[in-house]
Amino acid sequence: MTVQFLWIKLILLFTLLALVPLWVESSYIRHLFIIAFIYAVIASNWDLSLGYAGVFNFGHLTFFGIGVYTAAIATKALGVSPWLTIPLSGVTAACAALLMAAPVARLKGIYVVLVTFAVSQLVLQLVLSQSQITGGAEGMVRLPYLQIGDYKFIRDYKLGYYYMALSLLMSSTLFLVWLTKSPFGKSLRAVRDNEDYAQARGISISRQRVLALVMSAIFTGIIGGFYAIYLRVASPEVFSFGTMSLALSMVLIGGVGTIWGPVIAAIALTFATEAMAGIRGMEEARFILVAIAMIAVLRLAPGGVAGLLSRLVPEKN
């Protein structure tokens, strides 16, 4: 797809989303949008490592979880202002990614899955065992909230949080689009598509992999921090298979390697699963349906929805 086309699509999307509060006053619907934006950031950043770099990172939610707990611990235990903890979450997540990337960069295939998943489990175990700091399985509650002067962000039907989440999603998306169109992004794809040739052209595979993981962690961590401050809780749920498969399904259903696909899928799936949660007896079934959809996409349309769409719109080279 041409770059201009992508920009038009993104500008349209974000203008639409920025106008939503004009006619949506329900605080619940706005809450769903905020959650959708959070998932959109997670999924599209995951797409950077999974789709562009081809690193099969199964621990992406770890970066999110680290962001969540950074914000929670910094505000609760250290008394840092919630405004500061959100960028701080990005920093700690990026550092964690650097640590995780060190062994991953040298590994291939199945071992990457094993190690990234092991790291995420390790972090979960640490959170569970360090209950004096993290609250263990119970998690942490009543974190401080965001406000400017006397204006609390929760007011006016969560207006402040809505635009905060949207602007984070926008910055993250711009960052990702810029990154993937840059020479760095192209070299990532070169590594993914043919390691040997990429290496022969002087691209260091390990370095690109490490960078891709770190880059994908930054906004994931930041949005984790925001998530904790917004909901005012941090719980080990964020590391669970349920959260992971939901985010992963957004990447896959949206379309791997497209950035905008996962963003759209995140918004659609958040609303779909939330709608199903309202139906009695569907509380668990919604995860099942998402999982089935994921398998169906893998089997029938490996390019995801974005792949299907771009097949309809003839591609120009």
Place this chain on the structure above:
Amino acid sequence: MTVLSWRHFFISIAMPVLLILCFAIVAHFIGGSIERSSIVFFISLTVVAGIGVYSGNSGILSFGHLSFMALGAYASAILTLPVQMKKLMLPNLPDFLGSTQLDFFPAMIVSTLFVMLVAVFIGLLISRLDGSAATIATLALLVIVHGIIIGARDYTRGSQTFFGVPRETDIWIAGAVCAFALVASRIFRDSVPGLKLRSSREDAISARSNGVGIRNERLLAWVLSAGLVALAGIILGHYLGAFSPKKFYFVDTFALLAMLIVGGMSTMTGAVVGAIVITLVTEVLRRLEGGIEVFGIQFPEVFGMTQIGIGLVILFVMFKRPDGLAGLREFDEKLSLRFLKPERPAKSSAAQLPVLKDKAALVADSISKYFVGVKAVDGVSIDINPGEIVGLIGPNGSGKTTLLNMLSAVTPATSGLIQMGSHTISSLTSDRAAKLGIARTYQNIRLFSTLSVKQNVLVAALSKWPRINIREAMARSDAAMEWMGIENKALLVAGNLSYGDQRRVEIARALALEPKYLFLDEPAAGMNRVETDSLMDALNEIRSQLNIGLLIVDHDLPLIMRLCDRVVVLNEGQCIARGKPEAIQKDPIVVEAYLGRNKQTGD
């Protein structure tokens, strides 16, 4: 039936059984918490060995096996729960379940079979997926089964704890199940389907072009490993007496995962090593964590030390030995190189490759391959007869390898027909083509690099059609290795051989398929003159004695000119000349394609 000798086979299964037996006796006599930890150890080891059967051999990591564990535990729990308790706990159970109560062992067998049946259905769905897509599908499977177990309240009490399960598991039962799992995983690894599966793990493309269509093998491994893991779930349920769906979801996977990584999941030895190391580290650190006194020094309480410890062990292993502490070979395979006498082929005269009698020519009629914007091969016709050597030459990028890929059905042709007798090769997959007698080697050597030379060749011999039994296949592979003069390297790891030897192994592997036609992509690349000459002799003999038709791509023009009956020249995807080698050498069009126009060559 395995691909090991009887003695080797006996040692390979007697050792784990003995080990488990001794372990169980010692643990039983010490008793108390050691005995309890040992039961958990046996259960974990069963799971790790079970997952290894699928993941280790196929190279696809599965998260879904925890769900088989859960299904096994619940099935057996429902079957063994006393009828009165069922009425209280699960009043809505269907009659046939509500009124039955089985003993532990029948319930164990029924539940395992039930899980294996479920695994067959799921396996049929996902066995088409490869690599990371398959891993994601197994994750989805875990989520689905977890959801179903919580949703099926009438059977499972939903997310509430299921209790009252008869506590039948003692150290002997756990040990027996564990030993069974180890033996089963070891036998599968060296069975014919296990060997084929491992070859596809090493190199999926060349496994296919050597006749290995892995779908059935993968399904078999999937179902078997589901059964083993289900057994582990069953004895876990009967050990705990009470459990909830959470037990099989996400908190408890860390230790299992660590065992898989640390030991290495491709071997049974690895499963044992991983389980022992992680269990020991956990037990030691857990005691330290509580703040104990050692030699009068009081250690402070440190929480989370166990996890950090295991994390460090994982990192260390990943840095030093990514394949796990045990690596890719079983303990007995390492032993056999040093202590056991290598098995010599009985007598070389008994092991002969059959002479081909088929007269069908291979005919490709105007075949093309278009990639986006590039016509890699454009309407080329070529034919080869049995016992003939055809050379295929042309400048770099002229489409030689693409043509070879199409002739061996590795890539489908965009248009055109390839036929051999009554068979249409161009509509087959490469494993079917290989079974019909089309063998090939690759420009950038594609061996199963962690398997032994003999195993490399054996995979092909076992995949040929019509099928032959293992004894015959062994004899065929010995004969094929002798043809290429590598019989004394049979037990070495293929990936460690010299470049020239690797090329020879690849040709031997192709010969073991007993092909009608053999395509060689730059067989002499990287060989010195002496090696090239001996290769030429071998190829000449293959042609004259076995009556195989050869198609050779090479840049070594003297080799092509001396060896070939006919030569076909490609340039920019089109055939620009064909004929006898002498004629080709003088053809002005060929000279121009190779050297450029006359006026540019200067002198």
